[in-house]
Amino acid sequence: MTTQGLVLRIVPVGSYAGRARAVVERSALVNRRNWLLVASGVFEPLFYLFALGIGFGAIIGNQTAPDGHPISYAAYVAPGLLAASAMNGAVHDSTFNIFLKLKYARVYDAMLATPLGPMDVALGETSWALLRGGIYAAGFLAVMAALGLIASPWALLALPAALLVAFGFAAVGMGAATLMRSWQDFDLILLVQMPMFLFSTTFYPITVYPEAIRVLVQCLPLYHGIELMRQLTTGAVGWSALGHAAYFLAMIVAGGWFTTRRLGRLLLT
Amino acid sequence: MASVGRAVHPVASVGLVLENLWTWYRRNWRATVVSSLLTPLMFLGAMGFGLGSQIRPGPVTANLPYVVYLAPAVLVMLSTQVAASESSFPVLGSFKWDQRYFAITATPVSVDQLVTAQFLWVALRVVLSGLAYLAVASLFGAFTDVRVLLAVPVSVLAGLAFGTWVMALAATVSDEGNAFGNVFRFVLVPMSLFAGTFYPITQLPVWSRPLAWVTPLWHGNELARAAEFGHMDALTAAGHLAYLLLLTAGGLLLARRRFHVRLKV
Secondary structure, three states: OOHHHHHHHHOOOOOOOOOHHHHHHHHHHHHHHHHHHHHHHHHHHHHHHHHHHHOOOOOOOOEEOOOOOEEOHHHHHHHHHHHHHHHHHHHHHHHHHHHHHHHHOOHHHHHHOOOOOHHHHHHHHHHHHHHHHHHHHHHHHHHHHHOOOOOOHHHHHHHHHHHHHHHHHHHHHHHHHOOOOOHHHHHHHHHHHHHHHHHOOOOOOHHHOOHHHHHHHHHOHHHHHHHHHHHHHHOOOOOHHHHHHHHHHHHHHHHHHHHHHHHHHHHHO | OOOOOOOOOHHHHHHHHHHHHHHHHHHHOHHHHHHHHHHHHHHHHHHHHHHHHHOOOOHHHOOOOHHHHHHHHHHHHHHHHHHHHHHOHHHHHHHHOOOHHHHHHOOOOOHHHHHHHHHHHHHHHHHHHHHHHHHHHHHOOOOOOHHHHHHHHHHHHHHHHHHHHHHHHHOOOOOOOHHHHHHHHHHHHHHHHHOOOOOOHHHOOHHHHHHHHHOHHHHHHHHHHHHHHOOOOHHHHHHHHHHHHHHHHHHHHHHHHHHHHHOOO
């Protein structure tokens, strides 16, 4: 046993032992058995991209990029799907999977019986989710590039942007997961996630809506994720991108603070 | 009842199993409202009205407003989803978690009667969610012709043509049901997206069309649209129906076999 390991076993536990990577390693080992389900996350947004972008190409006319220049429908819908899949992946990971481990598999109780603290658990789980999300986003961007749907070098920032979006949703989702009482509550999550996926200008421009609904849509987090992504992949980047990114920073801070507080209370008392 | 034991009439025992399923559903139907009513309605709203506003009626949409063109296909998609989900975890759970099937077949109810009841139950769930969707979507003007009622039995058949195979799978797997996730993501979702839901498959590359022909969803979509809007000759319709019936029968026979194997004492 190393000295560090020995020290960690003797000194009283804090909330952070600096060992979040052990949690990541555990996730990697568990998912080795079920790699097909993990890999399938790459395909779902691609199916949508092919079905809508390619099939509709001939039916739907050109759309406009955030700066007003015309772009094909495929180039319009692709960044929307990228942001939406970052959300879907992050929400699924941070609610369903966390709740399962928290309430049923009792994985975290076991982890806290080791030198790990709640902070390690939260960091480790988030890192794993982001790692997965990053792989999905990179795959999607590669396909976009192959199809000629990327118009500017700004698109290189779409990968970190996808991680930012995923992080924001994961932080808030994890906070929500700590509040859940039973599987029935997942209907509530679905009830938030589903309309957000469908109505946040993923598939069509915001001009479709009357003024009042427009304002409502502009309050939704996914709308900002999609706008950010659409600016980056079409190259129509403006200062507003910083505002969209700030929305997610706020989600990360608020969600992270709430989650750590709740996890500490749920697990250490 | 007389003290001398007498086997229950086959029809009555199927009814008893159905009543059992209904008793559960009567208490828990609210849990299914989000997935089997709100989700398809929101989908129709976003794709039919939202995206549809970008699509001009033309030959591709049979010269109909896009939402009217899309609405029957969403009915078929919903039926397939409900049939698949009702045949997946609930069936696996009845073998594995609460082991209800073992309890049921320990009574005079036979395995065949159990399979029949489970099959009819899935059909009933599909009919109920289909009618609910139809009623609400009609209020929004997504359906224009009363002949759409004919699309309900068609969509049920399309749902069962897929659901029975899922039921056979559920009777086979012994883990926690990971296979369902893969079936939903690699079969159900692509099928829903590509098999003529949003546009005729002639919009897709020629090589990919045979893939759509294999799916029950495409046959269901063709029939459901024809039921509401007309334009299909009897022979073509008979062909679609025959294919769906064949798929359903095949899946049901396989499921029956798997039930017998798993419930063997």
